[in-house]
Amino acid sequence: MSENSASEAQQPKVTKSDDEWKRELSPAEYQVLRQAGTERPYTGEYWDTHTEGVYACRACGAELFTSREKFDSHCGWPSFFAPLAEGRVRYLRDESMGMVRVEVRCGTCDSHLGHLFEGEGYATPTDQRFCINSVSLSLRPADDGETSPQ
Template sequence: MEKIEKNLEEWRAMLDPEQFNVCRLSATERPFSGKYNATKTAGVYQCVCCKEPLFDSTTKFDSGCGWPSFYTPIGESAMVEIRDTSHGMIRTEVKCARCDAHLGHVFPDGPPPTGLRYCINSVCLDLVPRG
């Protein structure tokens, strides 16, 4: 995988303001506001910044948390995990491995088979439907 590196002004020019704030500045979209929170469309979710495939829709589940949730990424190398101690909490942030876009966080309260919940901001994703 070829790493994509751009400066903030290059990212700002290609993303809308909300995408930029979330993907590049680690903001969070409001819960239950994202376009993919309740989507059931079959396909592949890719990074909005670099189009790297991140999640398959078959791993999406309704966690009730207000953001799209997945129990596993599309591949082990799709994202990187980083310890996040912001906001007085200890969490694990997930970023796109190809372009370092902030995606969301992963928690150990998901369903089998992994027991993980990747809680991802819709604004960070593009869904490519199957067929």
């Protein structure tokens, strides 16, 4: 996996100062989104949600994942097998916990979302698990029973 995704998100980049982020985000949101923290498993708003819709970055509103790619991994965090589209997220090498992982960040505002794991054997089309913090996301439910947007 490269440091950045192959194509960039269509939205303009969002750049704010640390003070601006602190004013706009709750302490829990700031700790995860801007300081690469992790919420405790099974405590987040979306880990067990099955509502159809689009999951957007809580910091900037960029659309990142849809309910169509969400699956039950039983890990305690929302799990997706792919982002909404290439360039919506970016990938960074993370060696912070004494192991090599792939950090997932918002492609628009560079906020920390979670981590990507591969080869775990889930019965998904990609054999990938985007393990994302609920506090990093805002769910926009689909309208009138429609399926999630593309």
